[in-house]
Amino acid sequence: MSQSPDLEQIMSYFQTESGGAPSRYVEFPRTPFAPVKPIPGKRRIQILPPPAPPPPTPEPSTPELSITPEKSSAALSGEWPALDAILGKERTGRPTSRRKWPTILMTGSVGGTGKTLLLASIAARLALRGRPVIVVDLNGTSYLPFLFIGSHKVSTTRMGRIWTSFFHEGVQIPLLSVRTDGPLSGATDPGIDLSFSDLYNEIRAEAPALVSLPDLPLPLILVDLDASGRPIFEETVTRAQIALSPVAPEIPSLLAAKEMENYFGTLESGKGIYCERYYIINRLSGDNPFHAHLRSRFESLLSRRLCPVIIPEDPLLESLLARGEPFLTILSRIGVSRAIEETGRWLLDRCESLERTEQAKEA
Numbered sequence: 001m002s003q004s005p006d007l008e009q010i011m012s013y014f015q016t017e018s019g020g021a022p023s024r025y026v027e028f029p030r031t032p033f034a035p036v037k038p039i040p041g042k043r044r045i046q047i048l049p050p051p052a053p054p055p056p057t058p059e060p061s062t063p064e065l066s067i068t069p070e071k072s073s074a075a076l077s078g079e080w081p082a083l084d085a086i087l088g089k090e091r092t093g094r095p096t097s098r099r100k101w102p103t104i105l106m107t108g109s110v111g112g113t114g115k116t117l118l119l120a121s122i123a124a125r126l127a128l129r130g131r132p133v134i135v136v137d138l139n140g141t142s143y144l145p146f147l148f149i150g151s152h153k154v155s156t157t158r159m160g161r162i163w164t165s166f167f168h169e170g171v172q173i174p175l176l177s178v179r180t181d182g183p184l185s186g187a188t189d190p191g192i193d194l195s196f197s198d199l200y201n202e203i204r205a206e207a208p209a210l211v212s213l214p215d216l217p218l219p220l221i222l223v224d225l226d227a228s229g230r231p232i233f234e235e236t237v238t239r240a241q242i243a244l245s246p247v248a249p250e251i252p253s254l255l256a257a258k259e260m261e262n263y264f265g266t267l268e269s270g271k272g273i274y275c276e277r278y279y280i281i282n283r284l285s286g287d288n289p290f291h292a293h294l295r296s297r298f299e300s301l302l303s304r305r306l307c308p309v310i311i312p313e314d315p316l317l318e319s320l321l322a323r324g325e326p327f328l329t330i331l332s333r334i335g336v337s338r339a340i341e342e343t344g345r346w347l348l349d350r351c352e353s354l355e356r357t358e359q360a361k362e363a
Contacts, residue, residue: 101134101204102351103221105240105275107233109263110256113246114282117318118311119224120147122344124331127175128168129341131348132211132219134203137179138194138232139224145179147327158206165211168328174219176211178203196223196235220348227260234267237275241351244307246282247298249291258301276354280307280343309343312336 106119116139123133137144152167164177180194203221213219223236227245237243245260247253257279267273279302285291299306314336321327331337 099218101218101221102348102355103200103223103240104347104351105223105225105236105243106246107225107227107243108245108256109227109260110252113248113253114311115246116144116224117147118246118280118282118340119222120144120327121331121340122347123175123222124328125337125341126220126344127166127173128328128331130174131217132174132213133176134207134219134221135175135177136199136203136221136223137177138236139226140180144177144224147321148177149324151326151328156210161202163206163210166328172211174211174213176207194232196232196239200239227263234271234273237267238273240275241354242347243275243277244347245277245279247279248282249284249288249294251294254294254297254301257298261302276350278305278307280309280311282311283313284310285313307343307346309339309346311339311343
């Protein structure tokens with residue numbers, strides 16, 4: 001093998017001393033190494049390449065957890081009784097219609113107009129006729145539960161809500177009430193409030209497991225909520241097809257109706273929140289000339305927003321309630337029941353008309 005020029009120069013430098021005489025460093029001859037001969041009687045050691053590493057051992061696979069229907073139903077039936085009590089029984093799993101459930105907001109800015117009693121009466125009359133109705137009590141101090149004290153009912157608590165189904169003459173009717181467990185969330189703290197959208201979706205999910213609901217007609221949701229500037233009221237106004245405000249033949253109620261109209265106008269112009277709203281005269285006495293005068297004032301003030309049905313005064317209704325008579329049986333014994341049923345049909349017709357108008361716009 002030839003040497004590079006640089007290496008030869010270095011070697012020649014070390015082979016001569018400073019005076020030119022040969023250096024005592026002598027290059028050894030580059031002879032190849034002779035093969036090593038085995039020594040007789042000695043065992044030759046052969047160097048083998050390192051053994052290949054063993055293949056990796058596969059990790060034991062974890063078996064997938066599978067819960068059979070028998071085990072899952074057994075677990076839901078009694079292993080966790082505290083959790084079962086909160087969640088309630090299993091849902092039926094029957095798919096519900098994707099169409100919006102008609103929602104009516106029963107509201108008012110002053111008390112004493114018979115709002116809650118009228119709502120309960122409409123709900124009961126429609127349910128007794130076979131129309132599914134869901135009553136939502138969003139007033140923390142509402143006396144709606146008092147109206148059904150003498151009725152046969154079954155209540156269950158789910159996720160902070162009290163769901164009550166009702167029976168009439170031993171048969172369950174398509175009536176369901178929903179209210180919060182304890183004071184309404186946000187009643188004392190305006191910063192904390194319920195979401196009506198979440199509550200609406202919760203009702204659609206839970207109601208089929210608590211009361212028999214046909215595919216048609218769609219359930220009617222009646223919401224009892226006083227008018228206020230809280231977010232849940234504005235959200236309910238947005239989601240509801242109709243807002244109905246009962247007015248009494250009294251001067252404070254007449255002034256309150258004007259304030260309600262101004263409030264709804266502010267929501268529409270300032271926040272873009274619009275809701276079809278109507279007012280209904282409640283507890284009108286035909287023998288009282290002052291009531292007749294106030295009726296004309298309501299017609300002049302509210303015009304087309306006044307419901308064509310008028311609820312007459314009926315002292316027998318509240319008298320029977322005070323005696324503890326079952327509310328569902330009272331409605332068939334009072335003279336005001338016909339006007340209540342006409343009001344319910346009028347509200348349903350208005351909801352269907354508004355839905356057809358909305359579908360025509362989307363098409």
